[in-house]
Amino acid sequence: MSELTDFTISEARTALREKQFSALELTEAYLAAMERARILNAYVVETPEHARAMAKESDRRIAEGKPRALEGIPLGIKDLFSTKGVHTQACSHILHQFKPTYESTVSANLFDNGAVMLGKLNMDEFAMGSSNETSYYGKVINPWRRKGSNAALVPGGSSGGSAAAVAAHICAGATATDTGGSIRQPAAFTGTVGIKPTYGRCSRWGIVAFASSLDQAGPIARDVRDAAILLKSMASHDAKDTTSVDLPVPDYEAALTGDIRGLRVGIPKEYRMEGMPQDIDALWHKGAKWLRSQGAEIVDVSLPHTKYALPAYYIVAPAEASSNLARYDGVRYGLREKGDDVISMYENTRAKGFGREVQRRIMIGTYVLSAGYYDAYYVKAQKIRTLIKRDFDRAWEKVDVILTPATPSAAFAPGEITDPVQMYLNDIFTVTVNMAGLPGIAVPAGLDSGGLPLALQLIGKPFDESTLFRAAHVIEAAAKFKARPDRWW
Amino acid sequence: MSIDQKTVRRIARLARIRVEESDLPRLEGELNSILRWIEMLNEVDTTDVEPMTSVVKMSIKMRDDVVREGQDPTAVTVNAPRVEDDFYVVPKVIE
Numbered sequence: 001m002s003e004l005t006d007f008t009i010s011e012a013r014t015a016l017r018e019k020q021f022s023a024l025e026l027t028e029a030y031l032a033a034m035e036r037a038r039i040l041n042a043y044v045v046e047t048p049e050h051a052r053a054m055a056k057e058s059d060r061r062i063a064e065g066k067p068r069a070l071e072g073i074p075l076g077i078k079d080l081f082s083t084k085g086v087h088t089q090a091c092s093h094i095l096h097q098f099k100p101t102y103e104s105t106v107s108a109n110l111f112d113n114g115a116v117m118l119g120k121l122n123m124d125e126f127a128m129g130s131s132n133e134t135s136y137y138g139k140v141i142n143p144w145r146r147k148g149s150n151a152a153l154v155p156g157g158s159s160g161g162s163a164a165a166v167a168a169h170i171c172a173g174a175t176a177t178d179t180g181g182s183i184r185q186p187a188a189f190t191g192t193v194g195i196k197p198t199y200g201r202c203s204r205w206g207i208v209a210f211a212s213s214l215d216q217a218g219p220i221a222r223d224v225r226d227a228a229i230l231l232k233s234m235a236s237h238d239a240k241d242t243t244s245v246d247l248p249v250p251d252y253e254a255a256l257t258g259d260i261r262g263l264r265v266g267i268p269k270e271y272r273m274e275g276m277p278q279d280i281d282a283l284w285h286k287g288a289k290w291l292r293s294q295g296a297e298i299v300d301v302s303l304p305h306t307k308y309a310l311p312a313y314y315i316v317a318p319a320e321a322s323s324n325l326a327r328y329d330g331v332r333y334g335l336r337e338k339g340d341d342v343i344s345m346y347e348n349t350r351a352k353g354f355g356r357e358v359q360r361r362i363m364i365g366t367y368v369l370s371a372g373y374y375d376a377y378y379v380k381a382q383k384i385r386t387l388i389k390r391d392f393d394r395a396w397e398k399v400d401v402i403l404t405p406a407t408p409s410a411a412f413a414p415g416e417i418t419d420p421v422q423m424y425l426n427d428i429f430t431v432t433v434n435m436a437g438l439p440g441i442a443v444p445a446g447l448d449s450g451g452l453p454l455a456l457q458l459i460g461k462p463f464d465e466s467t468l469f470r471a472a473h474v475i476e477a478a479a480k481f482k483a484r485p486d487r488w489w
Numbered sequence: 490m491s492i493d494q495k496t497v498r499r500i501a502r503l504a505r506i507r508v509e510e511s512d513l514p515r516l517e518g519e520l521n522s523i524l525r526w527i528e529m530l531n532e533v534d535t536t537d538v539e540p541m542t543s544v545v546k547m548s549i550k551m552r553d554d555v556v557r558e559g560q561d562p563t564a565v566t567v568n569a570p571r572v573e574d575d576f577y578v579v580p581k582v583i584e
Binding site: 045088097098099100101102126166198202205218239242243245278305307308311312314315322327329331332333334337339341342343344346347348350351354360362363364366367370377379380382383384385386387419420421435436437462472 | 492496500501502503504505506507508516519520522523524525526527529530532533535537538540541542544545546547549550552557564566567568569571572577579580581
């Protein structure tokens, strides 16, 4: 091992317990790496004092011989998660200077398990975006570049800071959230592993709400094992979120047996999109071949309503967002702009505080929920959602997991996509999973002709994350994906 | 269905977002391009389909009706832009 920041979570866990180095040394190595990587703009706030205090506590516990599951592991936290007393703004200007007096359940679970917080990670404003270009704090730069090129690329979004930080080894792992693809798409763009668990697996309490029926937290990590370790700590039943499920959290790491004999893997024909890059189609075939060679059975399945998932999502998600974001009125927290009366104060505050994409989605949401349009748009979209879920329910009669590409392309350049609908199409392979509440994992599986990472997605049955980890682990082993971005920063 | 600038102005008012007159044409174009794309859903026959209410089967959880944490006005108002004596301060609402 050359550098402490090169240890994966599972490696660092062992090394810390064997006292090869201290938690404080590990944290210091990350803090130094973060400072060198500021050009990536992955962190919006670094919290070195918190990190050092937490690392010292970890060293104390290790010395006592009582390490917790994530003792001394340095993590980055997406700015969407409330962190007590620490900057939490969903990368929006409207939450100017907001510091919660409480901790989100997911981050609390991680810290209760001994994790160390390095800082808050950049993201698209209110998790609305697929390129991390809508952040009030500026865009995140992908550590990856095309072969022979110095041109910047986006890390994907909305968890772009999380994905970039994990890929650049400026955190050991990161929290992220996924409403339409915001964990899996950035993971795919950065050669990292990202899992969106089943709706209800992680508590949403203390996570700034975007679209409540779609939002789920999950980890972005360097490999499948690390993602399994992190999800185990993040997931819990929480009385403070009535949609969190009262089911035991399995030991996901124990699922990584490498044995997928008899696993039935569905290949949905509707995911073969017109104009799909050759590299992605080839990788998809390769993925199926890898699984078959390990004893899985490949089965053709049909998910006929796939193409309607994205337009239906762009009714449901903005509708829920317009309702959730109504709370930002300049009265209770964050930014306030002056107005002649209370209504003009609201209007001025929201015009100044929300960026263009957020305003656009609030307005679409307001329109589809407004009198006379509710049935035509919102109810129609929720009916389509029923059909999408039914498609999957039928597929589960024949298969255990479904294999698809994770994204329709590799990472693109900042400013390359300016049309909103074109940007939305980034989530075409991931959004069905949110609409049906299912778990989905993106696992890096190869490089395209330009040397950029590409990923495959596995979709699972509700609460069957264990099978996803098991199958993803087999793909990871077969792909032998060891590529890392050259450190140009 | 497409919307005109008058409708954009109405939506902005409902959404409590101030929109400059000069921004109306841009928003009209952007919102219409999204709405036109969404029209695709009209291809789908949804007769007799129930709208989704929950992706995961769950029953509503009940809890005991007891006093829990609370009574901490300072924690509630600490992030407000203007506060006096634990009250939010807003422009005059009633003349």
